[in-house]
Amino acid sequence: xxxxxxxxxxxxxxxxxxxxxxxxxxxxxxxxxxxxxxxxxxxxxxxxxxxxxxxxxxxxxxxxxxxxxxxxxxxxxxxxxxxxxxxxxxxxxxxxxxxxxxxxxxxxxxxxxxxxxxxxxxxxxxxxxxxxxxxxxxxxxxxxxxxxxxxxxxxxxxxxxxxxxxxxxxxxxxxxxxxxxxxxxxxxxxxxxxxxxxxx
Numbered sequence: 001x002x003x004x005x006x007x008x009x010x011x012x013x014x015x016x017x018x019x020x021x022x023x024x025x026x027x028x029x030x031x032x033x034x035x036x037x038x039x040x041x042x043x044x045x046x047x048x049x050x051x052x053x054x055x056x057x058x059x060x061x062x063x064x065x066x067x068x069x070x071x072x073x074x075x076x077x078x079x080x081x082x083x084x085x086x087x088x089x090x091x092x093x094x095x096x097x098x099x100x101x102x103x104x105x106x107x108x109x110x111x112x113x114x115x116x117x118x119x120x121x122x123x124x125x126x127x128x129x130x131x132x133x134x135x136x137x138x139x140x141x142x143x144x145x146x147x148x149x150x151x152x153x154x155x156x157x158x159x160x161x162x163x164x165x166x167x168x169x170x171x172x173x174x175x176x177x178x179x180x181x182x183x184x185x186x187x188x189x190x191x192x193x194x195x196x197x198x199x200x
Contacts, residue, residue: 003088003186003187003189003190003193004076004077004190005077006077006182006186007073007074007076007077007088007091007183007186007187007190008073008074008077010070010073010179010180010182010183010186011070011071011073011074011077012074013175013179014066014067014069014070014073014098014176014179014180015067015070015074017062017066017172017175017176017179018062018063018064018066018067018070018176019063020168020172021058021059021061021062021063021066021105021169021172021173021176022058022059022062022063022064024058024165024168024169024172025053025056025057025058025059025062025063025165025169026058026059027165028049028050028053028058028161028162028165028166029049029053031049031117031155031158031161031162032154032155032156032157032158032161034155037049037155046131047118047131047132048118048131049118050112050115050116050117050118050133050162051115051118052108052109052111052112052115052166053112055108056108057104057105057106057107057108057109057169057173058105058108058109058169058172060101060104060105061100061101061102061103061104061105061106061108061173062101062102062104062105062169062172062173062176063101063105064101065097065098065100065101065102065104066098066101066102066176066180068094068097068098069091069094069095069097069098069180069183070098072090072091072094073091073094073095073183075087076088076090076091085190085191088186088187088188088189088190088191089187089191090187091183091186091187091190092183092184092187092188092191095180095181095183095184095187096180096184098176098179098180098183099177099180099181099184101176102173102174102176102177102180103173103177105169105172105173105176106170106173106174106177108169109166109167109169109170109173110170112162112166112169113140113143113162113163113166113167113170114139114140115133115135115136115140116133116134116135116136116138116140116142116159116162117133117135117152117158117159117161117162118131118132118133118158119131119132119133119134119151119152119153119154119155119158119159120152120153120154120155121134121151121152121153122151122153129153134151134152135148135151142159143163
């Protein structure tokens with residue numbers, strides 16, 4: 001496959017992945033599909049939204065920082081079979097920015113999974129419920145024990161909600177990382193070897 005066609009496939013894949021990343025991060029602000037927790041969090045009533053959601057790894061890292069390279073990579077691929085050497089050279093830098101964005105999204109997602117959600121919970125059956133992160137210090141071991149998930153009283157199903165979204169963001173960021181890495185190599189070949197068929 002020529003470097004231009006490869007760039008086009010990578011760019012289109014990055015468009016889809018960046019969209020999924022942005023949507024997942026935005027949805028994560030609304031646990032139990034309710035806006036009240038985001039509103040309470042913004043009114044400084046204490047944390048109601050998981051910190052890693054507010055780090056915006058999906059919007060900034062996996063979204064914008066991968067969408068901008070995708071646009072450039074797509075434009076580079078549209079100039080004939082393999083675009084031009086300068087465009088392919090620039091795509092290496094843009095793909096590197098995508099790698100940084102994907103790593104940021106990957107890190108925030110992994111932390112979100114490891115630390116668990118913010119929820120209303122009781123430390124013991126006789127204690128008063130309070131807002132916090134009941135799984136914060138257990139190194140992610142709560143992920144394999146669904147019986148522990150019942151500790152969270154409110155928002156309803158918040159552990160499953162966060163688990164699904166952060167796991168999706170983790171997979172998406174991993175794919176973006178791989179695609180941007182491939183584009184860096186592809187851009188290098190396109191820059192050094194020029195266009196296929198001998199055209200510049």
